Amino acid sequence: MKGIFTLICSFMLFLQLTAQDTVNTNWKEDISYLKELIDSEYPFLYKKISKDDFHAAASELMAQAEDAEDHEMVVGLMKLVSSFGYGHTSVGLRDTPFSLRQLPLNLKEFKDGIYIEGSQEAFAADVGARVLKIAGEDVKEVYKKVYPYFPAENSQFFKAYGMNFLITTELLAGEGLIENPLSEVSLTLLKDGLEYQRVFAPMEKGERAPTAYGYTKNDEGWISARDTTSSPNYLKHLDRIYYSEYMPDHNTMYVRQSQIQDDSLMAIPEFYDKVFREIEEKNIEKLVIDVRLNGGGNNYKNKAVLKDIITHPEIDSLGHLFVILGDRTFSACQNLVNELDNYTNAVFVGEPTGENINFYGDNNKEELPHSKIPVYLSFAWWQDKPQWENQQWLPPHVAVQMSFEEFVNNQDPVLDAALNFDDDGFILDPMGHLTTLFMKGDIETLKKDAFMLSKDERYTFFDLESRFVEVGERLANTGQVNEAMFVYQLNTELYPESVASWYGLAKTLKKSGKMEEAKGAGQKALSLAKDQTELQTELKGFLEDF
Structure with missing residues (x-):
């Protein structure tokens, strides 16, 4: 009897699995279609992945089509499209026969x-x-x-x-x-x-x-998990796209804006005009704009926000204007925070954004011919900053991360950091500050401040290591070898495990004729590049010259 029961359960499971794979799909033709479509109409997406690598991945997936089940091909397709590395370029499975399952x-x-x-x-x-x-x-x-x-x-x-x-x-x-x-x-x-x-x-x-x-x-x-009978400011009134609240204990106006869209009660320009009228009437000293939940919308609506801030210099000054960033800050809101960074004196607090500073957005819906799965492919390049200022995200000036206990207890350490900000000794633009010291020749202060920045938790998301590597490369490429050598040397002191810094130092030492020191730095880089096969090969080639 037990054997019959087991057999029935196995058969029912087989029927369920078969039921989820009944769509008649020619996966090879779908993938081939997608590959040709991208090559002909979206070749600019080959930015983070090369065309050759994408084609190789597509061919590998096509080779699996005959033996794979539909759900295996679907996740393979997701992986293939995700290799472009742009949030607006994705596979849409909602309301299709291929939608996925999750745990409850x-x-x-x-x-x-x-x-x-x-x-x-x-x-x-x-x-x-x-x-x-x-x-x-x-x-x-x-x-x-x-x-x-x-x-x-x-x-x-x-x-x-x-x-x-x-x-x-x-x-x-x-x-x-x-x-x-x-x-x-x-x-x-x-x-x-x-x-x-x-x-x-x-x-x-x-x-x-x-x-x-x-x-x-x-x-x-x-x-x-959270007691929802009360809520911190960033989770209040989520039925509204934005809301404002005066905080008299800090003489601060708090604004939470969670989309770049007009709310049904009041359009964005009217809302911010109202906010600034209240700031003027009550002589409010600080403004906090919280966009940690803001996943974007229509970036043409950002103008009203910028206009009101720039025309109020008493707010647009260090220590008076704060913008709270978070992992959901994305798309048109990335444009907003880029513009606030470019044109205002805002202090960014919280966590980095979920978008690259410059990015591909605004996608077209393209349907695969057999599976009918929609694939969304980005076509618009948004560039608010020069290419040399592009980063994987916009980091906060003051890094604050929330613990689970703080979340459950409705605490908000991010807003608290903004409200209690002290600009005494705070460096708003670390690279600008260090560059000024370098140009003045104040090397002692430069080193002291660089070590401080590398250790201070407020600058957790400021990637000083990578920024110094970029500066070293630019200096070396423009013939400023001694200056590049100094930057790389300092970076190896700040970040002793930095492969790129040791390799950069080795190359500049070689250019300056310091061959033994160059060899030592190259060997150090090689010893650190344990899991980087291509870099190891390059370093071994570099060391063959000695």
Whole structure:
């Protein structure tokens, strides 16, 4: 009897798996069509990945088509399109036969780890637990495995919009962590000091947690880890695109704007005119604009915000204007913060944005001929800053990350940092400051301040190491070898494990005729480049000259 029951269960599972793969699709022709379409109409997307590498990945996926199941081809297609590395360039599976399955959870990443921020009520006991392992594998390793399937411009964008890829069963199956997309998944959790395991079955295809800006809503049978009977400012009135609140204890006007769209009650120009009238009437000293939830909209609507700020110099000054950034700051809001950085004296507080500073946005919907899967391909290049100022994100001047406990208790360390900002000794433009010291020849102060910047938590997201490497390269390429050597040498003192700095130092030492020192720096770089095969080959070639 037990054998018959097992046979029936196995047959039912087979029927379920077959049911999710019944679409008659010629995957080879779909992928070939996509490849030709990009080559002919979107060749500019070959920026972060070369055409040859993309073609090789496409050919590899096509070679799997005959033996692969549909869900395997779908996630392969996601990975292929995500290789362009632009958030607006993606595969759309919602409301298609190929929509994916997730566990009945909503994951969020905080300063101290990845947590179950919300779940179906049946798993209320697990809400607030930290995730340690998924399907027996360390959550950090699972993160690395599923990251390439998401169209992330940087890790912040994945943090904001892609964390639930860690519990998407088609991806877990594709990476060999579970048998198939219908398999139950065991999570190792930590809550109240107790480590334990819980097994979750995936939801129906396309079913998702009810959320507002990524946070679970306490309805539709779901529960949030946070006490939602009260909310911090950034989570207040989420039914409105923007709202303002005067904070008399700090004589500060707080504004939360979560889209670059007009609210139905008041358009953006009228809203900001109203905000600044109140600032004038009450002699308010500070303005905080919170865009940590803002995923964009219509960047032509940014003008009103800039105009009102620039025409109020009492606000547009250091220590009086603050902009809160976060991982969801993206698209048209990236344009907004770029312009605020260019034209105002805003102090940015919080975490880096989820978008590259300059980026491809505004996509076209292209439908694959057989599967009918929509693929969204970006066509508009948005460049608010010179190419040499482009970075993976816009970093905050003051870095503040939220812990899970702070989130659960409705605390807001990011807003607190803005309200209590002290500009005494604060360096708003670190590279500008260090460049000025360098030009003045004040090397002692330059070194002291550089070491301070590399250690101070407020500058956590200011990538001084990479910026110094870029400066060293520019100096070396313009024949300023001694200056480049100084920059590289300083960078090796600040960041002793920096391969690029040691290699740059080796090349400049060689140019200056200091062959033994160059050889030593090259050997140091080679010893650090353990997992970088191509760089190791290049370094070995460099060292053959000695």
